[in-house]
Amino acid sequence: MLPETNRLKHRKDFSAVYRKGMRRNSAHLSLRALRKPKSVTLAQPTAEKSLQPTRTGISISLKVSKRAVVRNRIKRQIRAALRHLLPRLKFGWDLVIVVRPIAQECNYAEILQELEQLLVEAEVLDGNSRGSIL
Secondary structure, X not given: OOOHHHEOOOHHHHHHHHHHOEEEXXXXXXXXXXXXXXXXXXXXXXXXXXXXXXXXXXXXXXXOOXXXXXXXXHHHHHHHHHHHHHHHEOOOEEEEEEEOHXXXXXXXXXXXXXXXXHHHHOOOEOOOOOOOOO
């Protein structure tokens, strides 16, 4: 599982990402990304503006598969890929990963590669990375 601070949970947060966020597409996945504004802490008004951690959510419909086992397997694979990419993600983003029906044919390596490519296109991955994971 992803850490609690890195999960997008509430419907209003998903809706905000769908309404205002940018969209990047690949063959099996679609990424919606919304940059969150910087927040100022009230305890330290002179401190620099702090960024919240990046939160992610996964949206997978019944169109992908009627079987919950298949949908849950895909979600587990995406979460595992996100755990690998989490240290490289920039702060202050809300991300929603939408799974397309053709993703049922994907293996973990393809999901990881496509997710990494989508995050690079959206400029969410940190630029100080050493290259591709694979």
